[in-house]
Amino acid sequence: MTAKLTRALAAAGRLWLLALLVGAWELAARSAADDFFPPPSKIVKAMHEVWFSGPAGQAFLTDEAFDDFGPSLAHLFTGWAIASVAGVVLGLLIGRSAIAGAVLEPLLQFGRSIPPPTLIPFLIAVLELGTELQVTTIVYGVIWPVLLNTIDGVRSVDRLQLETAKVFGITGALRLRRVILPSAAPKIFAGLRVSLGFALILMVISELVGSTTGIGVRLTTAQQSFHMDQMWGGIVLLGVLGCLFNLVFHLVEHRVLAWHAGLRRNTG
Amino acid sequence: MLEINALTHSYGDHTVLSDMNLEVAEGELVSIVGPSGCGKSTLLRCIAGLIAPTGGKVVLNGTPVDGVPDDLAVVFQDYSRSLLPWLTVRDNVALPLKRRGGTRAERRASAEEALKSVGLADAGRKYPWQLSGGMQQRVSIARALAYRPSLLLMDEPFGSVDAQTREDLEDLVLQVHRDGGMTILLVTHDIDESVYLGDRVVVLGRNPGRIRAEIAVDLPAERDQIATRADADFVRLRAEVGKLVRGAVTSSPA
Numbered sequence: 341m342t343a344k345l346t347r348a349l350a351a352a353g354r355l356w357l358l359a360l361l362v363g364a365w366e367l368a369a370r371s372a373a374d375d376f377f378p379p380p381s382k383i384v385k386a387m388h389e390v391w392f393s394g395p396a397g398q399a400f401l402t403d404e405a406f407d408d409f410g411p412s413l414a415h416l417f418t419g420w421a422i423a424s425v426a427g428v429v430l431g432l433l434i435g436r437s438a439i440a441g442a443v444l445e446p447l448l449q450f451g452r453s454i455p456p457p458t459l460i461p462f463l464i465a466v467l468e469l470g471t472e473l474q475v476t477t478i479v480y481g482v483i484w485p486v487l488l489n490t491i492d493g494v495r496s497v498d499r500l501q502l503e504t505a506k507v508f509g510i511t512g513a514l515r516l517r518r519v520i521l522p523s524a525a526p527k528i529f530a531g532l533r534v535s536l537g538f539a540l541i542l543m544v545i546s547e548l549v550g551s552t553t554g555i556g557v558r559l560t561t562a563q564q565s566f567h568m569d570q571m572w573g574g575i576v577l578l579g580v581l582g583c584l585f586n587l588v589f590h591l592v593e594h595r596v597l598a599w600h601a602g603l604r605r606n607t608g
Numbered sequence: 609m610l611e612i613n614a615l616t617h618s619y620g621d622h623t624v625l626s627d628m629n630l631e632v633a634e635g636e637l638v639s640i641v642g643p644s645g646c647g648k649s650t651l652l653r654c655i656a657g658l659i660a661p662t663g664g665k666v667v668l669n670g671t672p673v674d675g676v677p678d679d680l681a682v683v684f685q686d687y688s689r690s691l692l693p694w695l696t697v698r699d700n701v702a703l704p705l706k707r708r709g710g711t712r713a714e715r716r717a718s719a720e721e722a723l724k725s726v727g728l729a730d731a732g733r734k735y736p737w738q739l740s741g742g743m744q745q746r747v748s749i750a751r752a753l754a755y756r757p758s759l760l761l762m763d764e765p766f767g768s769v770d771a772q773t774r775e776d777l778e779d780l781v782l783q784v785h786r787d788g789g790m791t792i793l794l795v796t797h798d799i800d801e802s803v804y805l806g807d808r809v810v811v812l813g814r815n816p817g818r819i820r821a822e823i824a825v826d827l828p829a830e831r832d833q834i835a836t837r838a839d840a841d842f843v844r845l846r847a848e849v850g851k852l853v854r855g856a857v858t859s860s861p862a
Binding site: 413498500501504506508509510514518522523525543599600601602603606607 | 655681682684689690693694695735736751797
């Protein structure tokens with residue numbers, strides 16, 4: 341009860357601070373009257389006009405909203421999904437094999453160290469602008485946290501859990517599904533979460549340089565046509581999206597890994 | 609049903625077990641007691657097929673052990689790591705039954721039955737980490753029982769629980785042994801426990817680990833924590849085993 345109350349107060353406290361900061365921003369921007377720094381009210385108005393003034397049948401989203409978000413989010417989630425599945429599968433294979441791990445380790449470290457955006461010029465040269473280019477950029481950029489965390493998680497399965505499985509004839513696919521994967525799940529989820537954040541960043545970067553549609557393109561065109569309020573609207577929207585993804589991810593993780601949280605609470 | 613012939617195991621130059629010979633009959637409960645470092649756990653792991661001994665052999669029901677036999681179960685000391693924290697208590701008990709076939713409902717029913725027999729009829733839906741240490745070790749025992757092994761190995765199973773719980777669990781083992789007629793090999797460093805539980809006590813010496821003595825426990829099968837421990841025969845046996853174990857600690861065999 342008190343814990344709940346404390347949490348509610350803390351949340352209210354945070355909101356209160358946020359409101360104060362936005363208010364200060366509003367006042368500062370108005371008194372500065374600089375076109376490059378529109379006040380939040382103008383930014384929100386621009387966001388409303390461009391994206392959220394559609395008909396009720398489209399959940400109040402405008403056609404522009406569909407044009408901007410549709411491709412961007414599709415690329416983001418396609419890339420993230422491909423990277424997640426590939427990262428987990430490869431991670432399981434590499435993590436279970438001491439030889440593969442030892443041989444591939446330096447290569448993986450090198451691959452991870454290449455900043456993904458540096459590949460974009462190369463990808464532009466060999467791929468079509470658009471979906472293929474963007475999804476490839478995202479997949480390459482976000483696979484590393486999933487892959488490396490899966491390898492780590494699979495390697496650090498408790499020896500006694502593996503021996504227990506052996507004694508009780510839990511082998512092969514059953515062992516993978518019921519022992520190794522769940523044991524590695526907390527680390528895999530940590531990797532997936534980092535990847536999701538990277539995916540949003542790479543989505544925007546790839547659109548800024550190699551696309552004709554999407555939120556990133558909206559940012560560029562707004563800037564080029566001196567619609568600073570729209571440009572800021574795009575920035576705010578990306579921030580909101582990032583928070584939203586994080587929140588949803590957190591909720592899913594909380595459900596799937598409820599045992600992990602409980603275990604940690606109980607073992608202090 | 610279990611024969612250990614000239615079993616030897618070394619880690620590099622270090623010989624842990626030297627020329628062990630032991631036979632265990634069907635339905636017997638044999639305690640293996642010895643000071644730390646006498647190779648008790650290594651012996652148990654060789655029997656379980658978790659490690660391949662460097663010499664000699666283990667024969668279970670006429671078949672030499674090579675890999676983990678499919679009708680053998682182990683109760684490990686560290687229940688908190690041996691139970692899977694992401695599965696409910698019931699699923700922990702039911703998971704090993706998959707290899708035996710049957711439907712999901714049948715496996716669950718067997719699991720519930722085993723849980724009931726260790727006094728945890730209502731804990732099936734909980735997670736292991738929601739239970740006390742003693743209850744978790746009961747779950748481990750239920751998992752082993754549901755598996756219906758011909759040989760049950762227990763590796764210092766009560767080393768991590770408090771004294772009262774320990775006595776309760778000891779009586780549970782006796783009850784399980786009496787009811788099911790299962791062959792049990794129990795490794796312990798507790799002299800009292802080895803006598804209280806065993807039909808026979810095998811004392812190990814160390815450097816290297818070898819069998820120092822085998823003592824038949826001629827106490828009545830029905831045992832009681834208070835009465836048995838006060839019994840003159842029990843006291844005599846305990847002293848005898850204690851002397852052997854202590855001797856095993858101080859002597860350095862040639």
